[in-house]
Amino acid sequence: MNYLRTMRRVLPTVETFVQGIRAGNRVVLGQAITLVESARPDHQALAQEVIAELLHPTNSNPVRTDVHPGEQQPTTNNPTLRIAVTGAPGVGKSTFIEALGTHLTQQGQRVAVLAIDPTSSVSKGSILGDKTRMEQLSGNDMAFIRPSPSGESLGGVARKTRETILLVEAAGYDTVIIETVGVGQSEIAAHSMTDLFLLLLLPGAGDELQGIKRGIVEMADILAVNKADGERVKLANQARAHYLNATHLFPPKPNGWTPKVLTCSAEQGTGIAEIWQTIEAFKAHILDNGFFQENRKQQAGYWFKETLQAGIQKAFFSHPKVRKQLETLEPAVLAGQMSPFAAAEAVLKSWSEKF
Ligand code: GDP
Numbered sequence: 144m145n146y147l148r149t150m151r152r153v154l155p156t157v158e159t160f161v162q163g164i165r166a167g168n169r170v171v172l173g174q175a176i177t178l179v180e181s182a183r184p185d186h187q188a189l190a191q192e193v194i195a196e197l198l199h200p201t202n203s204n205p206v207r208t209d210v211h212p213g214e215q216q217p218t219t220n221n222p223t224l225r226i227a228v229t230g231a232p233g234v235g236k237s238t239f240i241e242a243l244g245t246h247l248t249q250q251g252q253r254v255a256v257l258a259i260d261p262t263s264s265v266s267k268g269s270i271l272g273d274k275t276r277m278e279q280l281s282g283n284d285m286a287f288i289r290p291s292p293s294g295e296s297l298g299g300v301a302r303k304t305r306e307t308i309l310l311v312e313a314a315g316y317d318t319v320i321i322e323t324v325g326v327g328q329s330e331i332a333a334h335s336m337t338d339l340f341l342l343l344l345l346p347g348a349g350d351e352l353q354g355i356k357r358g359i360v361e362m363a364d365i366l367a368v369n370k371a372d373g374e375r376v377k378l379a380n381q382a383r384a385h386y387l388n389a390t391h392l393f394p395p396k397p398n399g400w401t402p403k404v405l406t407c408s409a410e411q412g413t414g415i416a417e418i419w420q421t422i423e424a425f426k427a428h429i430l431d432n433g434f435f436q437e438n439r440k441q442q443a444g445y446w447f448k449e450t451l452q453a454g455i456q457k458a459f460f461s462h463p464k465v466r467k468q469l470e471t472l473e474p475a476v477l478a479g480q481m482s483p484f485a486a487a488e489a490v491l492k493s494w495s496e497k498f
Contacts, residue, residue: 160193164314172314179306180292197313223312224426227333229323230343235369237276239409240320246415248285255316259304259329260291301332305446330359339425341365347378361393371406379406398434464493
């Protein structure tokens, strides 16, 4: 984090960040994300000012002057698309994102790839971060790849990713892919900040074997059986038929979309164009029926409350009065000398007296 060390001396101004991001300057964008990810209160405050400025209604959707040939200006009629990509470890998420991302950049689109990996705080145990990933896409100047922020909790990691989405969109990336580790709660976090949920599956293995919970399968708008190549083509088609049957039994989705099941080979690039066509059809569907706008509104409300809750919790537990009380009351509860409810009541009372 050399950048943080430099910033400790002089923090760039809001204006510098906003102009740099709007101009699509990747270095400035990276620096702004570092601010979002920083735990320092002054960095956090500056990050919020930058985001607020970028989202200001009269300032948003700027006309970019750096649009590449063939690339479209994102407009209110054609907003950015946020896609969650998940699946069990080893299913081929990074290979798939590389293939899809390359397909999109070839069409003149700009793609940002972010990740939610709560294991990245324990850097050695990180599921997504410990391999050389997406080499081709990393070297592509139409793509921006950022590894998962590290954090003490999934909630913290997810909040930072949510803010980073806003930054990359302001920098002109039209498609934002959020990759998750595919082992549990991180999918739900990714679902709460995206428009489309894409689940990758392995040929010839049931949900249980892939460690995928039914609820996750039901969240998917598109299911793609990957590794449909060589000897696995037959198995992949069988898996496709199996999931197609399963999706018919799912309750109807609030977005009015019937989940589509496809096969692909991320390694060979087959089926990728079809998946993108399906993604575009999905986008047109939810723009048309109003779910796109409604869902983004709901998500904004959710993140507002989520961030408030996290802030209140942090402020509460770091307050000296509360900390002091916890020091004495917690052992009393553990020793059975005080009921947990009476102890909680006492702490809450002293907290409310603070006002
Ligand atoms: P992740 O853990 O889900 O990100 O999976 P990776 O993208 O790292 O892929 C895991 C392994 O599966 C790697 O060895 C890939 O080369 C391989 N793989 C990924 N996609 C395909 C595919 O479409 N076909 C085949 N045969 N192998 C693949």
